[in-house]
Amino acid sequence: MLKYTFETNTQELKTWVDPNNGNLNIQIGDEVVNIPHETGMELIAVIRQKQVMFREVDRKRLSSWSKFMEMLSGDDKNNIWSSSLSDN
Structure with missing residues (x-):
């Protein structure tokens, strides 16, 4: 699974593609958004x-x-x- 992380002094953004369904996931802090x-x-x-x-x-x-x-x-x-x- 490819996972990209971008960090600032105050926050971290992670993105990855779900290998099961191909959905794009974006996580900022504790919140995760699943994009079809x-x-x-x-x-x-x-x-x-x-x-x-x-x-x-x-x-x-x-x-x-x-x-x-x-x-x-x-x-x-x-x-x-x-x-x-x-x-x-």
Whole structure:
């Protein structure tokens, strides 16, 4: 059985799949919630979709930041807005 545990200073969250019926179980402290297989699969699909979206947003954010820093430093050769300082 796969069991995942996430701990903070004050609480512990555990998740596992019941091997007998495929239901997803979530435990926070002493309270356990049993989520039916179909709902659990939908929940996992939504979480995966959100993870993909988050990674894409993070990738774009890092790319934009890198391009901005290149523009400021004058290293961006394809940018017509880049400027340079010269002693004339």
